[in-house]
Amino acid sequence: MGLDATGSGTGPVTVRRGVPAGAERRAAELYWDAFGRKLGPALNPPGKAVPFLAAHLNADRAVCALLDGQLVGLAGYQHDGRGLTGGSARSVLRAYGPLRGPYRLLLLALFERRPAPGQLVMDGIAVDPGMRGRGVGSLLLEEVAAVAAEQDCREIRLDVIDTNPRARALYERRGFTAVRTEHTPYLRGLFGFGAVTTMHRRVGTEGGEEL
Numbered sequence: 001m002g003l004d005a006t007g008s009g010t011g012p013v014t015v016r017r018g019v020p021a022g023a024e025r026r027a028a029e030l031y032w033d034a035f036g037r038k039l040g041p042a043l044n045p046p047g048k049a050v051p052f053l054a055a056h057l058n059a060d061r062a063v064c065a066l067l068d069g070q071l072v073g074l075a076g077y078q079h080d081g082r083g084l085t086g087g088s089a090r091s092v093l094r095a096y097g098p099l100r101g102p103y104r105l106l107l108l109a110l111f112e113r114r115p116a117p118g119q120l121v122m123d124g125i126a127v128d129p130g131m132r133g134r135g136v137g138s139l140l141l142e143e144v145a146a147v148a149a150e151q152d153c154r155e156i157r158l159d160v161i162d163t164n165p166r167a168r169a170l171y172e173r174r175g176f177t178a179v180r181t182e183h184t185p186y187l188r189g190l191f192g193f194g195a196v197t198t199m200h201r202r203v204g205t206e207g208g209e210e211l
């Protein structure tokens with residue numbers, strides 16, 4: 001299946017590896033816009049969270065979509081123990097203080113995912129709200145698949161929450177299948193979701209079709 005994405009009356013969307021220098025803040029804003037509800041209990045208020053994310057972003061752990069030189073989407077992934085969102089325990093404690101920091105570290109630990117051998121784990125995908133539904137997310141997923149193939153991974157893994165059925169539908173269209181669902185009703189009040197589904201896609205397939 002061919003993929004492209006266009007802006008409204010502007011140039012085409014291009015995809016590149018890495019967050020461009022100077023776009024870290026924009027990347028953090030897009031990430032927060034997409035995941036602020038989920039990460040809020042750990043990183044709120046937004047005025048602190050966005051600069052924290054921007055300052056600790058691992059720019060080489062993302063594929064990015066640009067329109068007219070502006071960042072309009074990104075997808076993060078883990079490799080060699082580093083994901084898109086960095087920041088040591090010490091940096092969390094420094095930013096949020098010794099009293100509130102440890103609780104926040106505990107919450108962040110709930111979202112940690114360790115790749116199994118041969119797996120590339122995705123670390124979140126976010127597209128500018130004004131650019132959604134135009135194929136940008138699909139372009140980013142295929143670029144992540146290219147990264148996985150180059151790193152000799154045999155599968156890509158991601159997690160999707162039960163309150164995001166449209167994202168799940170997109171992943172299914174792009175060849176991901178659900179492998180398990182963890183029900184966490186006790187987290188619904190805090191994070192806004194009550195189940196997380198893990199999905200896999202075999203590397204070497206596009207949108208579910210063998211290449």
Ligand SMILES: CC(C)(COP(=O)(O)OP(=O)(O)OC[C@H]1O[C@@H](n2cnc3c(N)ncnc32)[C@H](O)[C@@H]1OP(=O)(O)O)[C@@H](O)C(=O)NCCC(=O)NCCS
Pocket residue numbers: 034035124125126127128131132133134135136137138139159160161164166167169170
């Ligand atoms: C999910 C997301 C990355 C998809 O990017 P995109 O550029 O809109 O994706 P595409 O244009 O390639 O595909 C569109 C499909 O994405 C899905 N989608 C999910 N949320 C969407 C939204 N708010 N607007 C449009 N499409 C959305 C739908 O399946 C849509 O197809 P549909 O119009 O038939 O329902 C984007 O909507 C986004 O950033 N959402 C918020 C963050 C998020 O949910 N991330 C995923 C967490 S697991």
